[in-house]
Amino acid sequence: MLAKDTEMLIVDWGMGDTTARDRAIARLYPELQQIASARLRREVGSSMSTHDLVNDAVEKILRIENPEIGGRSHFVALASRVMRNVLVDHARAKSTDKRHHHKVELNTRIQGEGPFDLARLNSALVRLEAIDAELMEIVEMRYFGGMTVPEVAEVTGWSEPTVKRRWQVARAWLADAMSHPLAHG
Template sequence: MSVGYECDSRALLGAWRGGDRDARDQLFAIFYPDLRRSAAAMLRRERGVSLSTGDLVQESVMRLVALDRIAWADRAHFMALSSTMMRRALLDHLRAKRRNKREHEKVELHTGLHGEPDLSVEKLSDALDDLARIDRERAEIVEMRYFGGMEISEIAAVLGCSEATVKRRWTAARLWLLDALSET
């Protein structure tokens, strides 16, 4: 791994923190293949067991911090990024499985959020795509909450708004999702 490569990631993280969404997408491209591999490994081991993606995301980011590979201050941002990656990784895994086995294997999200039902990854993901078309940031809040297991305060840090705003937007987004999921 070259030094230049490290600088790239770091600069991208900095640029993203500065509000540059393109930088975020580039980071995604850099890290996604590896997260997908780890998610797949996990799913192989944990077949049929409900899975907390939040744990994986938290743990991977914590390890990055422990290894001094990302700065503590970047943690929330990296978690947000990992949330998105986790969602994609789970979906990719499911689709690959289905292609190979020609059977539907249901993977449920154990969100760890008190009082939330376990949701089908695919259904939720589809609904989230719809929500993202309406309001991208709102979909990101859901993604960070469900797939990244992030706290409201951490989400607020990433989005640069108050916790109250995140809470409001999260509440409204949940209602929208409940409505959307009940339709199908």
């Protein structure tokens, strides 16, 4: 019943109910903490806490006017994208700090994946988005949101076999892009 109540809160949020928005975020906060914790686990030299990442992400989500959130999975996908942006911004800020020259890594909960250099991964994702935005979104949901194939299927409206195939394509493309980064300069 709690899941159904959360879904209704999210629908009400989408219709402008700020009380429903606050209650939905409160209900989903433990899940956001799990996602953030997974993102931050074993990062090299990270000064960002799970609490900081979740709060920064929620703050950015609250600034979105009329977010189109179709349910819990859509919210998790949105939170995943926002957490990615927060982590990338944090990594960029660290890289400009002359006293620290640590690369920031992303450790996924996906077996056989990661850790990845976050700056290199973000660069590859920007390139992938230019080629196929839907593939980039799958990577974002899987890596940054820790979403399962069925959850990605729910958000995208695709069948699970389609998500699996597209996920394989995205992983293969990313592996190549990560091993052949673009030269800057």
